[in-house]
Amino acid sequence: MSVIPNVLAERYASAAMKSIWSAEGRIILEREFWIAVMKAQKDLGLDIPDGVIEAYERVKDQVNLPSIDARERVTRHDVKARIEEFCELAGCEHIHKGMTSRDLTENVEQLQIWKSMQIIRDKAVAVLNRMSALAEQWKHVTIAGRTHNVAAQTTTMGKRVAMFGEDIVHGLGAWISLMDRYSVRGLKGAVGTQLDQLSLFGQDAVRVLELEDRVCAHLGIPAKWMNVGQVYPRSLDFSVVSGLVELTSGCSSFAKTLRLMAGHELATEGFAKGQTGSSAMPHKMNARSCERVNGFHVILKGFLMMISGLAGDQWNEGDVSCSVVRRVVMPDSFYAADGLFETFLTVLNQMGVYEAVVAAELRRYLPFLMTTTILMEAVKRGIGRETAHEVIKEHAVAVSNDLRAGKIMENNLLDRLAEDGRLGIDRADLQRIFDSNSSATGMADAQVEAFRSMVKEVTDRFPDGAGYQPGDIL
């Protein structure tokens, strides 16, 4: 039997994301970390014989996973197994001095998280960049805006894109703010007091802090915890997964709306050459990628609940009841988010709007969509707002029922309103209101512009992200 693969990694995630979390990648990150600690310890006066660091460096890329696994089956301690393996390869015992397991694992896992956060940030920027272009492209495509899934008022397709886009702008703001606060645990020792490094350095606190700073510089994470136990607070992991849920909510809402639009044939997420919609029904062109985006969002929420089981549950200075949970949640949340962005970027690249269908839908509903305008006009003419509302509702409901019953084929709301004296607007006036407002979309254009400005700020700041293109998806 071959290895059971991680389906999120192997089926959906990008190579860049996988390389951060692969077993080999992690072993090497750990060894580099141990070497960085040794170098700093030696520089700061600890007696590490010459040649030792070089001995470790020479073998750091020799990763033999089965050998490490075999050791763990004896020690029942994963870090101890990896210490033994690395020391035997190098032929000496100088790593991990003054360190407890968590001095290694917490920092290296935070490095993996940190690198993943950068990837996700860049993909969110790419999403916004693409949505900004789409908002511009469709800013004059008037559509029937819907609330309660029912036609409500006109808006534009560009504005609809901007609406979901601004959700993502907010999510990205939160994400960047989280990255600014993201703090690394550092070399805090078994219960967080840095006791063992202090012993090693003969109670010299200055050198102990300097050691930690050098090690943190190696990691590249800007902020640092001062008071921790054996572990950093799991509320930090919680905030990362929560940030992923927030950041991808706008994508999920847009995907869901595209699924609705596809059901009305108003839009498509694209349909590739050679693609099969259904193994049974050859005519099917399904919004499967959008469905997948929604699926990923469900997954992220599940992982959020998982990680929330750790937040606020620290016993004393900590333990490893979090271990198996974090082994699942942390990489898999990033794989899922990465897969979501790859899929969503593909949708944004390939989606289309069927303008003829959009126009036909608009024709059917336009008199309804204009009822708020007619209501406003009636109010301007001195009719009480609630009275006008009642009159219009009466006729609109009747028209709607007649259309649905097949009694009439065209929406004749204007005629009926013209004939009802209570509203106080005659036929000519109504027609004039209709004509001058039928393409009215309020401030939609200006709003699209505002969205594009927000995006420009982001793409200017993160140009690499802006240019990112997704890989092929399944």
Place this chain on the structure above:
Amino acid sequence: MSVIPNVLAERYASAAMKSIWSAEGRIILEREFWIAVMKAQKDLGLDIPDGVIEAYERVKDQVNLPSIDARERVTRHDVKARIEEFCELAGCEHIHKGMTSRDLTENVEQLQIWKSMQIIRDKAVAVLNRMSALAEQWKHVTIAGRTHNVAAQTTTMGKRVAMFGEDIVHGLGAWISLMDRYSVRGLKGAVGTQLDQLSLFGQDAVRVLELEDRVCAHLGIPAKWMNVGQVYPRSLDFSVVSGLVELTSGCSSFAKTLRLMAGHELATEGFAKGQTGSSAMPHKMNARSCERVNGFHVILKGFLMMISGLAGDQWNEGDVSCSVVRRVVMPDSFYAADGLFETFLTVLNQMGVYEAVVAAELRRYLPFLMTTTILMEAVKRGIGRETAHEVIKEHAVAVSNDLRAGKIMENNLLDRLAEDGRLGIDRADLQRIFDSNSSATGMADAQVEAFRSMVKEVTDRFPDGAGYQPGDIL
């Protein structure tokens, strides 16, 4: 870069569970399913040329995952890719007749779930069998029962085991009841009407139902849905994961209590020869397996939330927004539950109670633990219940405070109560009450017996499960 493994499968799950969900295993289950359908179709009169079924059977074990993946990258449809692969291997196109993708995938996935449910049931039986033995072994070990994590009244270690055990008995009852109701989707076609099989069989409903019954018999799942869409209701998947959470709750509570007991040195989950407790602190003997059991339970709750995102969210006759979610949740929930049981069984096999520490703790608290008895005796002597409660509380709190302040070294509650006339029980009487009740554990023994009877019923019914022994754990 090697394949990213599924950490739950590769690190914690048993070989039996992995083989059900492996990619190769699934491909073969699917091909066997297609063959079973063809056989039934042919038997029932469908024109499938001689030799065709044999052609498929000959190649059914030739699983080439990369080739299938390559096909999927073109079709973007996983089932279509697997149809093409199997047909090309066999050299003909006769599988999947009258079927839609879900006729294949839903049934095969249900088969995987069904087989996994049996494994889990058997391991739960093994857990109960072991707990029954432990309850018997420790039925005369009197301990200080705790509520609010504070000594409350005496109980026995055997009763404590039985208490958590009966939680699992209930969970297993629910699990078995779920298995009794578990229904397979069957061959319902694209939107659930069985239209295409009916077309294939010239509108002959009798043969269509017979076909479905034969196919269900192949699967071995007793119950069947009558009305479904393209998919069976995801509330069924929800009920499976929910059942896992319920079934493992007693294990999690017991593990948590063992962690607490280990903190008081009252018990140990065992500590293997060669095991390292901490890479930094050589003296550590940690309840790491119990912590892991708790971690698995957190994971299962997260998966429950994930799958709950699908329940009650069916659009019309269904779609694949559930696809990526179920690819993660269904196997991984079973891997997690399987890992939990493997770990918990190991704990049950290796755990120990430190009876000397238990006895010392009891000495410290015994006068407190007996306050309810003294209260009862005072009530019998005609003192108002609330009055007696107040008097005892006053002295107990004082003794407790003095002990904690180091003012006294021995619990002298009896002396103080004897000197307080309000309680109406003299020194001799108190001593007599103390002596005759100091080993009182109420109905604990009878309760243990009741638990053992419940377990016996279960082990008699599932003797294979009862004898199961866990593999080695990390």
Place this chain on the structure above:
Amino acid sequence: MSVIPNVLAERYASAAMKSIWSAEGRIILEREFWIAVMKAQKDLGLDIPDGVIEAYERVKDQVNLPSIDARERVTRHDVKARIEEFCELAGCEHIHKGMTSRDLTENVEQLQIWKSMQIIRDKAVAVLNRMSALAEQWKHVTIAGRTHNVAAQTTTMGKRVAMFGEDIVHGLGAWISLMDRYSVRGLKGAVGTQLDQLSLFGQDAVRVLELEDRVCAHLGIPAKWMNVGQVYPRSLDFSVVSGLVELTSGCSSFAKTLRLMAGHELATEGFAKGQTGSSAMPHKMNARSCERVNGFHVILKGFLMMISGLAGDQWNEGDVSCSVVRRVVMPDSFYAADGLFETFLTVLNQMGVYEAVVAAELRRYLPFLMTTTILMEAVKRGIGRETAHEVIKEHAVAVSNDLRAGKIMENNLLDRLAEDGRLGIDRADLQRIFDSNSSATGMADAQVEAFRSMVKEVTDRFPDGAGYQPGDIL
């Protein structure tokens, strides 16, 4: 400032459900429980003076909540406060003998849960009864079945109702099975050993068990725990809330589908006289009740998460970290489920199908919906399944694109297929296939019948539930 109401109770729940969980109702249930215990204790020989029970019975309905609250502010112990209040009213101190707080509260709360479970069961029966009628009513209304929210194959509206209905049938089966297993804690004492009752009854185990049986008979809950600590396992509460989620999933899916159908004007949840769809847009007729049903389902899932935080988290013999959680989750889950059923029953009573719109939609898609049939026919004529699939897909996608682009107004798929020699079916044949299958809905009718039979079994068993009618909803 007036009392902040429980919005789920006051805005959505029925009077019957509220009366179970009201503060006054609970106080009275508790007092009745204490009296039942005293009566049994007296019958079994405990020395309770004549007149005492009568003294308590006389005052049991005198519920003064502010007085109880004032006591709790002193004792910081809610049960102690209620003991004091009841004793002062009665003028004696004879309740709660041999009992700990949980002997009272666990049992009474289980009684509240049990009564609520009956209400929910009956409403689910009412839902099924109504859905059975609707399935019959619409069994000949052919609709375009949808998968991926896109027209797929024909089915009937009756079958669609039956499909969601059978989900509820399964949920109800699980619910009834849970009720059969639902076990009451009984009089187990402070740590579950029944020590204090045993003391009271001079170590006479027979009378202690008899006492418990009488008390359980008072509650009316059939099954009983043997081994508990201070609390019954919270996995039981979990199973109740999980059962609510499962039971209501079918309702939620149907409501979601109705929202989709309303968006296509295919159906309506009903629109009452006087109702306002939107304060701004007079024409709006929104599926607001269906939206609410979906909202309730989201709420139930959240409560499931909440209660899952207690399952598997028992420390030793228990504590009250569950207290505030259960005060919220248990009543509120039932209020939410009750509100969901009231709303959903109203929808079922008032919903309608716009058959003219249904027919128009079907005309547009019918040639597509028949592609599986044409595929089957081609296979029967000896064309390879995958070849036929490709040919049909090619033309279907082209027709679809032309329709969406406004290039054609009528679906001309049959013409195109007739002209393509690869399929091997001529024009006349195709037309014949079309004509003889255009109203084909497979086994939909028989499936509806099967659903109605399942429902009949349920309504025969629970005739009271079957006849339930919802109250007015907001």
Place this chain on the structure above:
Amino acid sequence: MSVIPNVLAERYASAAMKSIWSAEGRIILEREFWIAVMKAQKDLGLDIPDGVIEAYERVKDQVNLPSIDARERVTRHDVKARIEEFCELAGCEHIHKGMTSRDLTENVEQLQIWKSMQIIRDKAVAVLNRMSALAEQWKHVTIAGRTHNVAAQTTTMGKRVAMFGEDIVHGLGAWISLMDRYSVRGLKGAVGTQLDQLSLFGQDAVRVLELEDRVCAHLGIPAKWMNVGQVYPRSLDFSVVSGLVELTSGCSSFAKTLRLMAGHELATEGFAKGQTGSSAMPHKMNARSCERVNGFHVILKGFLMMISGLAGDQWNEGDVSCSVVRRVVMPDSFYAADGLFETFLTVLNQMGVYEAVVAAELRRYLPFLMTTTILMEAVKRGIGRETAHEVIKEHAVAVSNDLRAGKIMENNLLDRLAEDGRLGIDRADLQRIFDSNSSATGMADAQVEAFRSMVKEVTDRFPDGAGYQPGDIL
């Protein structure tokens, strides 16, 4: 039957929090909002007759909830009911012009949220202020730090407080950052295009934006959305509840640790005069408030799950499937968080450490706690790290087992190590190491200072919060 109260509000929340969310309070906030809109509309040139605004202002505090409810039963539209009520009271129809319901409700609910966020922020500051004082008070109380719930190394009680405190510092940082980003929806109209205000103001975009800015200034929320639909993205609500979970995680972890410490009699959360620990067991002094803090945290996680059901689920421009969910989640999350802080502040005010018990525990474990130091010293003397680790582990495990078996009464690890030549440290040296390190707590003091500096920054910025004292709790 009296009104069913909201248990979180009435039992646990502060008056300040309740007043924000009460029904009356909300009605008045809405009316003030309508008036603010009218004023701005009139100032900007809309024809609102003189005296009208005054008419509304005169009646704005006349809140008649039953009358509003009666109206809603007719309209089935809550906002319409409140419009009618307010207009009838004022005797005119001029409010809500150009507005849709959500123009009212979204903004007013955001105002409620905003005010609640300020309260929570201030209480978090108060918590930190108190924890800073406790960290200082106990900075020289050396305790046995624990990992895996087992004694690991020495730390100080002050450091332990600082450790949980810094978790809260981070959570507060996130909370403040969220408040900085928190954006109000504004007057965006039915589908977000501001169409109706634009109609009202004769297509004058400048006045429409000015109107919105004035209205936002009335609310006092600094940031504003530009692109929304009928609703603002529910990811914003999600981020608020997620922020509450994060912010309270440190409190929950500290509370859990206090429960553990209480189990060892190392600390108490306080025990008020008159308080009853158990209705059955008079000696009980339970960490019930800490348990409650943990319960609140579980509740908040459940509400997070609930609200996560809305994020990423927007259909088109929005609907009210979120309505019932937000009616529960938004106020109740704040009530729960408020109750958590009130409870936790009370614990911080009343908790105590039993220093004699702390010292006794330390004596038992000290030789173990020093094993990392001995390991370091051995390494300094040239013994291989892994060799030294193995030697120490061998003896430590033996000592531990002998202590637990009652074979020895004193921890004699030093003697055993002195006798084992492999370690290369003689008796005198070991004793010297022991003596000079027995009170070593690493950098604990400096870490406490660092924590106090962080807190000082916060209390300087929010002095009102710093001084907040909790009300009485149940």
